[in-house]
Amino acid sequence: MAEKRRWPQITFWQAVFFAVLLAGFYATYLRVVRGLGGATNLNDQFPWGLWIGFDVLCGVGLAAGGFTLAAIVHIFNIERYKPILRATILTAFLGYVLVIVALLFDLGRPYRVWHPLVMWNPRSVMFEVAWCVTLYTTVLALEFAPVVFERYGWEKPLRWMRALSIPLVILGVILSTLHQSSLGSLYLIVPEKLHPLWYTPLLPLFFFVSSVCAGLAMTIFESWQSSRAFGKQLELPLLASMGRVLAVLLAFYLTLRCLDLLNRGVLSLLFHRRLENYLFLLEIALFLAPMLLLFRRSSSTSAASLYGCAVMVLFGFVANRLNVSVTGIEAGTGISYLPKWTEIAITLMIVALGFAIFRFAAKHLPIFEVEKSEKKRAQSALLTAPGD
Amino acid sequence: MCEQACAKQNGIPYDDSIAHEEKLSAHKVTAVTTHGDKFMRKLCMNCLTPTCVSVCPVGALQKSADGPVSYDASRCMGCRYCMMACPFQVPTYEWDKRLPVVRKCTMCASRVAQGLQTACAEICPTGATKFGDRDALIAEARQRISSNPASYYEHIYGIEEVGGTSVLLLAAIPFPELGVRADLPRTPMPLLTWNVLSEIPNVVTTMGVLLSGIWWLTHRRAEVAAAERAEEEAKWPKSGAGPK
Numbered sequence: 063m064a065e066k067r068r069w070p071q072i073t074f075w076q077a078v079f080f081a082v083l084l085a086g087f088y089a090t091y092l093r094v095v096r097g098l099g100g101a102t103n104l105n106d107q108f109p110w111g112l113w114i115g116f117d118v119l120c121g122v123g124l125a126a127g128g129f130t131l132a133a134i135v136h137i138f139n140i141e142r143y144k145p146i147l148r149a150t151i152l153t154a155f156l157g158y159v160l161v162i163v164a165l166l167f168d169l170g171r172p173y174r175v176w177h178p179l180v181m182w183n184p185r186s187v188m189f190e191v192a193w194c195v196t197l198y199t200t201v202l203a204l205e206f207a208p209v210v211f212e213r214y215g216w217e218k219p220l221r222w223m224r225a226l227s228i229p230l231v232i233l234g235v236i237l238s239t240l241h242q243s244s245l246g247s248l249y250l251i252v253p254e255k256l257h258p259l260w261y262t263p264l265l266p267l268f269f270f271v272s273s274v275c276a277g278l279a280m281t282i283f284e285s286w287q288s289s290r291a292f293g294k295q296l297e298l299p300l301l302a303s304m305g306r307v308l309a310v311l312l313a314f315y316l317t318l319r320c321l322d323l324l325n326r327g328v329l330s331l332l333f334h335r336r337l338e339n340y341l342f343l344l345e346i347a348l349f350l351a352p353m354l355l356l357f358r359r360s361s362s363t364s365a366a367s368l369y370g371c372a373v374m375v376l377f378g379f380v381a382n383r384l385n386v387s388v389t390g391i392e393a394g395t396g397i398s399y400l401p402k403w404t405e406i407a408i409t410l411m412i413v414a415l416g417f418a419i420f421r422f423a424a425k426h427l428p429i430f431e432v433e434k435s436e437k438k439r440a441q442s443a444l445l446t447a448p449g450d
Numbered sequence: 451m452c453e454q455a456c457a458k459q460n461g462i463p464y465d466d467s468i469a470h471e472e473k474l475s476a477h478k479v480t481a482v483t484t485h486g487d488k489f490m491r492k493l494c495m496n497c498l499t500p501t502c503v504s505v506c507p508v509g510a511l512q513k514s515a516d517g518p519v520s521y522d523a524s525r526c527m528g529c530r531y532c533m534m535a536c537p538f539q540v541p542t543y544e545w546d547k548r549l550p551v552v553r554k555c556t557m558c559a560s561r562v563a564q565g566l567q568t569a570c571a572e573i574c575p576t577g578a579t580k581f582g583d584r585d586a587l588i589a590e591a592r593q594r595i596s597s598n599p600a601s602y603y604e605h606i607y608g609i610e611e612v613g614g615t616s617v618l619l620l621a622a623i624p625f626p627e628l629g630v631r632a633d634l635p636r637t638p639m640p641l642l643t644w645n646v647l648s649e650i651p652n653v654v655t656t657m658g659v660l661l662s663g664i665w666w667l668t669h670r671r672a673e674v675a676a677a678e679r680a681e682e683e684a685k686w687p688k689s690g691a692g693p694k
Binding site: 098099104105106107109110133136137168169170171172174178183185186187189191192228232235239243248251254255 | 534549647654657661664
């Protein structure tokens with residue numbers, strides 16, 4: 063039954079994929095030929111739109127699973143999460159590469175994207191983000207490299223990478239902490255433009271904590287997806303305990319947000335019937351609901367509800383980033399912005415490419431085979447162990 | 451007239467239809483705005499501690515000692531953070547160009563460096579725009595307000611706003627009525643981000659030590675456990691051990 067049902071589904075998604083790709087290519091052509099003015103609804107009053115708000119802010123955040131899980135497995139030495147580590151590192155790496163691609167669309171002169179590496183201004187948050195993203199993408203590539211080396215059986219580089227792995231993980235965690243929070247710091251400079259529901263000196267902290275939440279949710283989401291696509295067994299108890307960690311983090315985040323709103327005395331703003339208030343409530347609800355669900359024992363142990371909670375957190379995360387970068391700026395300045403179709407088409411194309419590359423890599427590289435090789439090693443250990 | 455002189459100085463075309471646009475744009479780096487029977491000029495304030503200079507990741511924007519905040523287009527990659535961050539919404543972008551640059555008033559940096567006035571001040575027939583030493587201008591503004599309090603609103607815009615600006619404004623009516631924000635902080639904006647950025651070295655060292663420590667602890671525990679197990683096995687060798 064399941065086999066039969068899967069085929070038409072895949073071809074349907076393939077059709078969608080090619081349609082998205084086609085629209086994306088045409089939009090890319092328009093972006094190149096007509097410039098930012100022709101391809102976006104951005105203007106002097108609203109210079110950052112969907113590409114920064116979604117592609118960059120959300121892209122980086124959703125890739126946070128990479129450093130979160132790497133820290134869990136390698137720093138805290140919780141080995142049971144190893145089976146999903148590779149897939150998470152791969153998503154993180156792809157996420158960052160795609161963020162850079164999106165940035166190339168958004169920059170007025172994309173061929174100068176390397177300028178911050180040479181022309182320094184350490185007082186700029188953007189400068190710090192540029193450096194961190196560059197370095198962390200390199201770290202992710204190195205963290206993922208052993209998978210490629212394994213596939214082709216290159217023993218020597220494999221041994222070097224093993225020796226380097228712990229310093230790399232530590233470096234990766236530090237870099238991620240810095241730039242995940244710095245994406246929030248970017249908005250510290252616009253107190254007169256960002257609506258007080260979102261503008262707070264704690265923006266960097268909120269961006270960091272919510273990115274860890276998104277990273278965990280993304281890991282749960284991915285494990286479910288790959289278990290469906292590749293017939294892999296879902297590591298349910300593993301994901302369930304991850305869900306409980308997620309619930310605690312969400313509670314921490316929401317408490318902080320509430321305290322912050324109370325301390326700044328802006329909660330009364332919520333009593334007006336305004337669009338930004340509804341969007342604010344939506345963002346909070348999408349974190350609150352999964353938190354409550356995950357704290358209930360019954361739902362944190364069922365695969366379907368775990369998956370549902372993860373998806374809610376992901377949407378809540380995206381809502382938060384779009385609220386800071388679009389809703390909050392619109393409400394704070396009174397300027398309205400709706401992305402042009404070309405902006406949406408290019409965004410969708412980038413997301414679709416991400417999915418496609420992940421599938422391709424998962425098919426051709428030993429991403430889900432850690433378990434197998436680990437089992438093999440365990441077996442061979444048993445065999446060589448003097449009779450037991 | 452100042453608009454025309456400014457366009458000429460910056461090499462931007464100017465005609466009647468552009469003259470009617472009362473806002474800053476890539477083809478208009480200064481604009482005279484009408485508010486009833488009053489006029490106001492909009493231009494880059496050339497802040498003393500400019501937000502744009504602090505946010506530019508490539509250092510394309512620089513503040514010089516004699517006042518101007520200049521822009522080096524050859525460095526700019528077009529991230530538009532300066533436009534996002536400027537509290538006065540001054541920098542504009544060439545949206546319809548394939549390879550655009552940022553446009554803003556640079557207080558005629560090249561002229562000022564030669565000891566000349568800005569183009570707008572030089573051409574102004576009524577003396578509404580004056581160029582000079584900042585302290586001297588402030589003194590004159592104070593003197594004008596005190597000797598003629600009826601025709602001036604009692605505030606010199608730019609002495610304290612966002613930490614002070616190189617362009618100072620005087621008006622007959624409150625500034626918000628002329629489209630000039632009066633709600634900006636009195637402290638330089640770059641402090642908002644610098645307070646966080648300056649903590650980076652601390653964060654890096656603390657996290658580095660902390661993470662290495664946790665790694666050492668967790669792995670040491672596993673190592674000790676393994677060693678103890680091995681010792682135990684060495685004390686009581688299993689019966690089946692040894693060659694068959």
